[in-house]
Each structure stands twice: as structure tokens, then as C-alpha cells.
Amino acid sequence: MQAFIVYQPTPGQNFPKPLFTVYARSLEAARALVAAMIAGKTIILPVSRDGAGR
Structure with a gap:
């Protein structure tokens, strides 16, 4: 990342x-995350069992 x-x-x-x-x-993904944060939407990110993102 x-x-x-x-x-x-x-x-x-x-x-x-x-x-x-x-x-x-x-x-593009960063822009989508920031737009969701500003809009106050809940952001759910996939995380593997070892704590690292997919």
C-alpha cells in the first residue's frame, strides 16, 4: 500500500x-476513501487474519 x-x-x-x-x-482508491470520510460514511476494509490488508 x-x-x-x-x-x-x-x-x-x-x-x-x-x-x-x-x-x-x-x-483512485485513496480518493474514494477520502470522499467517504468527508461524507461521513462507514468505511469497511478487508483485513486478513494476520492483520495485513489483502
Whole structure:
């Protein structure tokens, strides 16, 4: 899995402020996770018995 950092633009600053990190297999999956988090939906991720994602 890759780490994707979600940034928020800050008025008067040249660089956006990092908000949180999302771990996903692709950019599309990360965008879907962030959209669900913002919408307040429950997110269920498949996890194997050893704790690692599939």
C-alpha cells in the first residue's frame, strides 16, 4: 500500500497544510476513501487474519 497525504490550502501561505494520511493501493482508491470520510460514511476494509490488508 502507498501513503497519500491529504492537504488543505492555507490562505496567505505558499504551501498547503497536511491534514492526514490515507493508505491505499492506488490514487483512485485513496480518493474514494477520502470522499467517504468527508461524507461521513462507514468505511469497511478487508483485513486478513494476520492483520495485513489483502
